[in-house]
Amino acid sequence: MTESNGPQEAWAAALRAHGRRVTKQRLAVLAAVERHPHSPAEHILAAAREELPELTAQSVYVVLGDLTDLHMLRRFEPPHSPALYETRVGDNHHHAVCISCGRVEDVECAVGHAPCLTPHWDEDAKPMTIQIADVLYQGICQECQRTQKLPSNVQQ
Amino acid sequence: MTESNGPQEAWAAALRAHGRRVTKQRLAVLAAVERHPHSPAEHILAAAREELPELTAQSVYVVLGDLTDLHMLRRFEPPHSPALYETRVGDNHHHAVCISCGRVEDVECAVGHAPCLTPHWDEDAKPMTIQIADVLYQGICQECQRTQKLPSNVQQ
DNA sequence: TGTCTTATTGTGATTGATTCAAAATAAGTG
DNA sequence: CACTTATTTTGAATCAATCACAATAAGACA
Known part of the structure; x- marks a missing residue:
């Protein structure tokens, strides 16, 4: 039942497991990264705004950084490119x-x-x-x- | 006799071999990177200015980029760090x-x-x-x- | 050695990615 | 429902690197 209601519930559970509050911003960012692997913060912002138009660039940076620290996201930095993010971790x-x-x-x-x-x-x-x-x-x-x-x- | 007069001559020869002019800026940058491996542009600038005080940051960026393209320098970008350079190539x-x-x-x-x-x-x-x-x-x-x-x- | 061509450097401003600071908001708790 | 404080927003600032163009000088050749 962990992923019964799609990844949405799984993300929420993982966030709680890490002592983080489940916010629509975090879920929107996670969903956006899931849909667009290997994307920079700017693209993730654009994608996440499709479902959460009022989302801020600053929030995306904070969320991406925090979730990366939690190992819920993975970041890598190709040469001459901004940092890219993906949900494939572990x-x-x-x-x-x-x-x-x-x-x-x-x-x-x-x-x-x-x-x-x-x-x-x-x-x-x-x-x-x-x-x-x-x-x-x-x-x-x-x-x-x-x-x-x-x-x-x-x-x- | 390729490296008879120290690396200075070797650098000059390599530059000519690549169709580049031998300038004191290029030599100063190369010497600085040689002395300080794994250094960012900013540190290379500081080090190179010890022997060439009028050297410009802009020149350092141009030279580093060009010499990297020529494979006379190697660049790598650790996470959360500016690009680092070294002379160990090949x-x-x-x-x-x-x-x-x-x-x-x-x-x-x-x-x-x-x-x-x-x-x-x-x-x-x-x-x-x-x-x-x-x-x-x-x-x-x-x-x-x-x-x-x-x-x-x-x-x- | 002097002149000429143009690669190279210097000057000054600008971009792009990311971060900082502090006020406003909202998730979770009781 | 109220309260605490994590989280987001707002707005400005920083860092690394790049762009445009004028000034300079390395190498070629007379």
């Missing part, structure tokens, strides 16, 4: 971004369950206690290859 | 950042030579032609663990 999947058009695709963990959680430290490095490993693939998507739409400036 | 090493203090350490490629260049695509994903894979480890460094200086807000 697994350690990674991302591929097209350096030409910016398209983002999900990628399964390449090395199994815990991807690269045992890094090979440099001789002179002071090892850290690694919590997560974000892998960001960069390349050219099929669409951009076909249309020859190569990037004007080849970023790294 | 190998596919990765980075570990402390989510508490921001310290950055170099990490050898975990999987061998070409790390995760063969991603496991999602069923519904449209595969891209991957060019590089950036791996960013996030954790707590020894220093912060010892001093119990845990992050106030646990970012993802």
